[in-house]
Amino acid sequence: MVPSSVVNILLFLHEADAMATLRSTLARVAQQEDINFLLTNRIPRRLATRFIGWFGRIENPVVRGLSIGLWRLFADLDLSDARKTSFRSLHDLFIRELKPGARLADPDPAVLASPSDAIVGASGTVKAGQVLQVKGMPYSLRDLLGDEQMAVAHEGGAYVTLRLTSAMYHRFHAPHDLRVESVTYISGDTWNVNPIALRRIEQLFCRNERAAICTVLCGTGHRVTLVPVAAILVASIRLRFLGASLDLRQGGARQISCDAGLRKGEEMGWFEHGSTIILFAPAGFRLHDAVREGGTIRAGQPLMHLPSEAAG
Structure with a gap:
């Protein structure tokens, strides 16, 4: 009883x-x-x-x-x-799933869709190998990605930070038709990633557990990198295209080669709770007109415009 x-x-x-x-x-x-x-x-x-x-x-x-x-x-x-x-x-x-059709991806091939439900954080251009976690708090892209060559490839490109709160839908999806070429898993700490911590802890995203997912957009060849960052109570990132049962932590820090094709809006993986995804795109990509720092976005909604020549 x-x-x-x-x-x-x-x-x-x-x-x-x-x-x-x-x-x-x-x-x-x-x-x-x-x-x-x-x-x-x-x-x-x-x-x-x-x-x-x-x-x-x-x-x-x-x-x-x-x-x-x-x-x-x-x-x-x-x-x-x-x-x-x-x-x-x-x-x-x-880790709940949603009803079919609850997060339809914008079908426009000239648009990069948001991979997740999120609050929009810092965004801008990669300059001298650095990006911002909040105003006045830069961090090294090389330290985040764990790869100098990958960081150099994104120099001058666009980035946007997407923070998932604990109550949000925790799965994330392909922002465009793409192929995943590799995943670099980096073990780390479990600092909170809320705005309060971001204003106090330098290089916070570079301290936490994370995975750099390197992709190539179908039809354009543009290289887009998504970096899911785990946090306190959340240190587990699952990637469906690598096998839902694979716990990245089990094998430690490493690079995993793969060749996984995903359609726009198809599920990529999930967090065991809420956290952050940082998306890096080449020069010429720009935030969609409706995207504003501090605003809320849902998976599938327009996040970035592709360069006009790619759209053509």
Whole structure:
């Protein structure tokens, strides 16, 4: 029998007004930078990440109900477009799939679509081998990609940072018809990647676990690199085109050659929670007119315009 105290907690968590009030209070506390940074970074990050990886897969109904209920307090979770609304575990909810047609990719071949749902972060042009994580905080593209030649190839090109929040849909998709040529996996730390941490930790994206996915666009030959960056409670990136069961962490840092063709909008992989994708495109690519820093974008929506000659 489920203890009455647990029943009471579950009933409370399903009271919409109570949840909204408590969530608002917690949000105000979390928005205070010192508290937020302390709670999300000054803890044993890797230990916490391993624990959540284990805890999130527990399928006990009481544990599942409590953990999902508590998560709702911190995140504005919308499941209206989820393929299913009943989940075996917290992890099952994190990596949820969507209803068919929920994220249709823009069909225009002159448009690079967003690979994921995200909040748009820093963007611009790669200059002298550096890009920005936030204003006034540059980082080295070579350090991010782990490859000097790859970094040089993107000099003068465009980039955009896409941050996935914990409540968002966590799968990411091909931004164009393309072929994946290689994946460079780089093991690393699990710093939070929210704006508060980005303003405080130099070279943050270069510290965390990440994978540089090198692709060639079909029909144009342009080389586009996507870099999924893991974070605290999220240190697991799965790539469907390499096999959904492959855990990149198992083999350590390495480069994996491949030749995988993907159609625009086809699923590439997923995070075990939320995190960041940084997309690098050649010179001549530019952000779509509707894309603004701080704005929200959904997978499949226009992200960049290809050069006019490529569109022709």
